Every structure is written in C-alpha cells, then in structure tokens.
Amino acid sequence: MRAIRKLNVAVLxxxxxxxxxxxxxxxxxxxxxxxxxxxxxxxxxxGNVDATFDTDSKMLMWTITYxxxxxxxxxxxxxxxxxxxxxxxxxxxxxxxELGSPIKGMATLTDQQVADLSSGKWxxxxxxxxxxxxxxxxxxxPKN
Numbered sequence: 065m066r067a068i069r070k071l072n073v074a075v076l077x078x079x080x081x082x083x084x085x086x087x088x089x090x091x092x093x094x095x096x097x098x099x100x101x102x103x104x105x106x107x108x109x110x111g112n113v114d115a116t117f118d119t120d121s122k123m124l125m126w127t128i129t130y131x132x133x134x135x136x137x138x139x140x141x142x143x144x145x146x147x148x149x150x151x152x153x154x155x156x157x158x159x160x161x162e163l164g165s166p167i168k169g170m171a172t173l174t175d176q177q178v179a180d181l182s183s184g185k186w187x188x189x190x191x192x193x194x195x196x197x198x199x200x201x202x203x204x205x206p207k208n
Contacts, residue, residue: 129166
C-alpha cells in the first residue's frame with residue numbers, strides 16, 4: 065500500500081514538474097481613422113480596436129469603441145487579407161443589433177484567418193450612410 069502511495073505521489077510530482085502548456089494570448093489593436101479608409105474621407109470620427117486572440121482555442125475577442133461618426137453605424141466588419149491601403153472582403157461581420165459603441169464580441173477563427181491576422185493582413189472598419197464604403201478604418205497590429 066505504501067509503495068502505491070509513493071508511486072502516486074511520484075507520478076503527480078512528475079506531472080507538475082513537466083508543467084501544462086498554456087497558450088499565451090496575443091493582443092491586437094488598431095486606431096480607427098477616416099484617413100485610413102480606401103479611399104480616405106473627411107470624417108472627424110475616431111475609434112479603437114482592442115482584441116485578444118487565444119492561440120489554443122483560436123478565439124478572437126474584441127472591444128471596439130468609436131466617437132463622432134457622421135451618423136449611426138450601418139455596418140462594421142473585420143476584413144482581410146489585405147495590407148494597409150488595400151481593400152478586402154469582410155471575414156467577420158458585426159451583427160446589425162450590436163453596432164453601438166462599444167462593440168464587444170468574439171469568434172473562432174480558421175487556420176487561414178489566424179495566418180492572415182498574425183501577418184497584419186486584417187483591418188476593421190465602420191460604415192455609415194454618409195460613408196457607405198467605410199467611415200473609419202484601422203489595421204490590426206499585435207501589441208505584444
């Protein structure tokens with residue numbers, strides 16, 4: 065009995081010494097401006113994207129704030145793959161009922177979306193009636 069107890073303790077200690085692999089979250093941010101839109105516009109609106117990506121679950125979680133839009137937001141999306149100054153198709157569309165600032169949400173990404181995001185090829189933008197192609201935009205870049 066004593067030998068089994070010692071074996072259990074040894075196995076437990078070995079497991080603890082080996083440690084558990086823990087995913088390091090990657091944080092992303094973007095400043096949303098009218099000058100970053102393609103083509104640029106003259107809006108005085110600004111905003112920010114703060115996002116965290118969990119490398120184990122492939123879950124992207126975000127909080128997006130904006131101010132001084134020319135009118136109510138009509139759409140908002142994460143787009144990619146595209147470098148700065150190039151337009152791309154939406155990859156994540158924000159639900160029309162969730163467009164008020166702050167926008168909070170999450171989505172599980174595909175392997176290709178993870179690769180594009182990690183390569184700096186995603187941007188976020190907010191659309192309005194006055195600027196239907198996008199009023200403010202910002203490229204997501206890693207913070208850490």
